[in-house]
Structures are given as structure tokens and as C-alpha cells.
Amino acid sequence: MTFNIYDFTSFNRWIDEGLNSIMPPTWAMITEMAIIGIVFLLFYAVVGLFLVYAERKVCAFMQNRVGPNRVGPYGIFQTIADFIKLLMKELVYIKDSDKLLFNLAPFIVIIASFMALSAVPFAKGLHAIDLDIGILYVIAVSSLGVVGILLAGWSSNNKYSLIGAMRSGAQIVSYELSVGLSLLTIIVLAGTMQFSEIVEMQRNGWFIFKGHIPAIIAFIVFLVASTAETNRGPFDLAEAESELTAGFHTEYSGIKFAFFFLAEYMNMFLVASIAATVFWGGWMPFHVSGWAGFNTIMDYIPPFVWYIGKTAFIIWLMMLFKWTFPRLRIDQLLTLEWKYLLPINLVNILFMAFLVLMHWHF
């Protein structure tokens, strides 16, 4: 076996061959699926808990506060303590609620973000499924989460929940367009929807540099639209604390609430990793074509570190949005999308197509 932190392909093949040599192929496949499922479950929990902690720390520093600092050194066990507290809380039964949908909703939200996470390339070879329509798959699956939010609002038998869910629906319907179109801009440049190929094409320069002006515009639009799509501030109308108590998850308690909470943070992670992969090269190190020495030095940094670094930076940007801007009103939200982002995006796609046609990109 050759374990190589720069390329996990041989490691994966070693596991695959090892399993196939001791059991029939069907069972080997089931075992592999189980292993990947457990790894993703652990990854999901760890990243989700860490992001909640990171958000609290980042917002504290932006407001000249200290943030959680009592549980463990620098408060790093704060979210674990919170999670244990949520696990032990009572699951309150809501009178006249639609029991089936009420219990189903958090699972739909969390499954949607799980499914989308499976298509993300973490490093070379560290990729659960490499679909040839990866981007399409992610767009399709990640917007399934809103079904869960709508169900949660509808089944709670609470007017605040319902208003929150309806707002979330209106928001997703409009901003999904911008997310799709801004990714389409890069697909025009890349000529493929497969994540592994998109990353491989950025070997001699990330798309944000290769596609220069239209790629930067597409990145900004994607950042704004995906912040809205994950229901984060300043677009958190669906759970606007000051207006709707907690929006669609008002009536949820205990572990069901924790599911919504985790899913929200994992959606943010997902969106940031899509942005990092499509615009900033994913796990691909920073390469400048022609500078061979510089490129070799950059190659020494493991791909996983590059991926995490880029994702963390974009997550930080989204946190900066949340803790800087006031919440939009619903009409301002729709104005921003339909009057500004969408026209800019459409013109931008034309611009990018023209650029690709004339070979004006790098």
C-alpha cells in the first residue's frame, strides 16, 4: 500500500482490492458504501460543530468581544457541550401539528445537504462520487433542502413558522436562478460539469484568474446568491429572530432543532466548497504558468490544506457578510435578485461566451 497525502487514488484502490479479496464483490461494495457513509457522518458532525464555534468566535471578534472562552481552552468544547444539551432536551409534541411531516422535515433538510456534500472533491482521489454532471447534481440536490424548510413551516401549526417557510420559498425560487447562472458562466469557460475535470483544468491557473472580469463578477454574484440560498444573514428572512421569533424552526426542540442548525452550517460549508472548487481551483495549488520553481514549491503543500484554506476563507467572507449587514426586507430581497443580480448575470454569461469564442481568456 502506498499512502500519499498528495494523491489518494492508490490508497482507495488498496482498500478496494483488499475488500474484494476477502469478500464477494457485492458485499465489498456494500462495505465500501458503509465506510464512506460513516466517514461522511463523522466529517459532517465535526465540521458542523466546528463551524458553529467558528461563527461565534468570528462574530465576537468582529464586535470587539471575546466569544465563548469557558468550556475548554479558548472555549473549543463549547459547541460539544451545547450539542449534548440539545441531545438531552425533550422533543416537545406540538398540538394539532402534522406529525409525520413535522418529524420528516429535519431529515429532508439534513439529507439534502448530505447528498450535495458527496459530490465535493476534497483532494485528488478523495471524492465520493465523481459524476460527469457534478455541478448540475449539486444545484439540484442542494435546493431540495427548501422542501424540508417548507414542510417544517407548514406542519408546525404556527403562523410564524409558516411565514418564515413561505419567505424561504420565495427566496430560494429567485436566488436559485442566480446561483445556477453564475455557475453556468464558469461551465461555459470550462466546457465540462465534472468536478474532477474542472479542478484539473485549473492546473495552470484558477478560473477566477483565467476568466478574469466575467469570472470575478460571476464569483461575486455566486457569493451573494448562495448566501441567500443558505438562509444566512443578511438574507435570513426565513428565521428573522426579531420578526418571526425563529421562523420555520420555532416549534422544534432538542435534536430536531440541532439537525436544522447543523444543516444550516453544513450548507454554508457546502456552498463555500463549491465556490472554492469552481472559482478558486478546489484542491489545486496556486500555479502560475511558466514559473516552474514556484509551482513545485506550491505543490509541496498538500491538496487537502489548499481545499480547506480556500473554503475557510470563503466561509469567513460569508460570516463577514452576516455580521456586517442588516437584514433585507422581502421586497428589497426580490428587487436585488430580479432587478440587479439576474440582469447582470445574463449579460455576464454573454460576455463570457464571447470571451471564450474569441479566446480572450488565459
Added chain:
Amino acid sequence: MNSFFKYFSDIFHGVKSLLIGMSVTGRYFFSPGQIVTQQYPENRKNLQMFERFKGEVIMLHDGNNQHRCNGCGICENNCPNGSIEVIPVKVTGEDGKPKRIIDKHIYHLGMCTFCGLCVKNCPSNALGFGQEFEHAVFDRSKLTKVLNQPGSSIIKGVE
């Protein structure tokens, strides 16, 4: 054509003001020295409260154990919670006339909301706010305090 330019100038101004906001929070993020949170139990020894902090109502005494309170009772009348009781006594002054001075200025800390009406309305500025804030006691009768120190007298010329 005018609205056309307005559309783009709106975008430009919007982005500009957003960037200004982001630069403010970003600057705070990268300058942890500006953190204003007091880590209270750890820095108890050298914790400095602000001058405007309203910890408790005190009567200001000078070095000779003298205060400025003449027992007029305006603070008692102004207190919305009835947390101040002024008990005056009549004594005979040096010139032989009866004179009203303070015996006890009783302050119920447990009822006080720190509104500051007593301090503001005192005609001779006898009251002020102290910066002590650790008021927890095991018996609520300990929250009733006498503000004029034992043996204190009024500063000459204030009455």
C-alpha cells in the same frame, strides 16, 4: 437615459457602502487588541469601573468625615421606589436657634433601580454614585444601609 445611469450609479454606490461596512468589521476582526469585554472574575484585582458607572448611591464624605447633606428630604420625595428614608433631628445651633440636621440617611439598596433622581435633584450635591457592584449578601436586611458615616457632621456653610 437618465434612469440607465441611475441604475449603474445605484450599483456602484451600493457596493461602495457595503465595502465600507465590511472594512469596519474586518478591521475589528484583525485587531484583537480592541476587545472591550472585561473578563470579570479573573481581573477582579485590577478591574477599573468607569466614572459614569452607577454601582450604588453613596453620600460623599471629605477627609474630615464631613458631608454636605442637610436633611432636606428632597431625595426621599423624589425616589420613585421609596428606597430612601431621611431621619432628621432638631438640635440647637451655636446661635441658640433650633436647627434641622440629619440623623440617619437610610438607603434600601434592594429596592433601588439606580435611576439617579436622588443624585440629580440633591440641591447641595451631597449624594453620588459609588462604583462598588458586588452587592450579593446572604441576608436582605444587610441591603439596608445608612449612608452618613457614624460621627460625621455637615460641612459649614452648606445649610
